Amino acid sequence: MSQVRIAGAAAHFGRDLEWCLARIGKLVGDARHAGAALLVLPDAALGGYLADLRHPDPDALPPALDPDDPVFAKVAALAGEMVVCVGYCEADGDGGRYNAAACLHGDGVLGRHRKVHLPAGETAAYRAGDAFTAFDTPVGRLGMLIDYDKTFPESARSLALGGAQILACLSAWPASITNQAPRMSQDRQSRLFDLYDCARAAENQVVVVSSNQTGAMGGMRFLGQAKVVGPAGNILARTWAKAGLAVAELDVAAEIARARRVLSHLDERRPDAY
Template identity: 30%
Template structure:
């Protein structure tokens, strides 16, 4: 296992159709690979970002038919890089459920899908500024956590709102994850208030690298996302970040041995105790 890994987070402002989304993200991935990245990660909603229900229904298709997913698989094989599609919004394969899946896809350097993860925690909130979201109305939540092997270590998969559930990240770390992906389309109000704090907390708690590519800016459907794609080290330090919402590439080199050092210094993953529940 190599001790150094060149990665790139792709920050996007994804359009409302898969074809336009592929045209938007592909040049950024090519640029990242030409700069030496071996592992490239994109945000939540890489293939389509559209919350107006009628247009969303017209835009999404199955994973096997999605233009962006198919194009990104071909691109990974062409460039010889591993690629995490942070999430694709695709039709659910659950019979009788008309909702979509919000699905991370880990692609290897041959273009093969080596792991899938459907977002566990859907974003049903009422924000102080009056914004209301009911992701559960259109997205069927997943029912299982996912950790996948890569050439550089194990990768834990999460998506956006999952960041607020520490026990999920702890379980991923205990399953051997040395890196945890948190691709997101964070709202501007919650991003400004909580994004960096939550990212650093999840890294500190798990002693893992946190890799968080994000959507940023004002989208076609009227929503505004926070951006600020960030890489956090296992000691909680910010390794690299964008300080804006514009589409961009955030590059970092990961010293994978830092995971063992952090976990040896504070071995909290081995210190769980059984206890009586609070009443």
């Protein structure tokens, strides 16, 4: 048995990179104090998210970072012995941008992901990625999803088939823009956010660590609702709508083995019938 503590963060991030780094340093420190070996930060933690999802202002986009930007070495240094996943806007070298995430450790970058599924507004600001890749980390084999990626079961399933034991879901997920509810608990996007986290964990029998932004940017209110979900789809820890850390301790491999002991979803698929 090998118990590990993992944490998902709910926090607000804006355009100022130095301010974002300070906020990341505080969250890493809090996670380390809680004994966490893995911390999943929100999407766009380096530079903030779009201020308007329906009509993004091309002159007010997040700062586009090269993959070798010195800021990643700074985050890796903050991470030290921990594994930290962080979202950012990636420059692709020819004027394009991707909504991206990096997984870092004191030794450097362990893995990267470019968001594959873009909602309508994002297509005006970002290009779409084209792959889901699992990779090894000190806390186990891991894969990353960004925001809308987790709406599509194939995204998480691709990572699970690649051996991912933990899915890091980084989000800047707002409350419903078109059907606003008087209370966050009644919000359609709030319900979907939780539903997708639990469904992706249960259907693949893996651990999901879900982060999200809080606060507001432009006309959007972000949901928070960071959580850790077990391979049975059970929420082990959560932040609700407030900023903070959802921290859970578990033996990832043992919990996955227990969930798959009788019914192993990946093994019992029938791809020829789909």
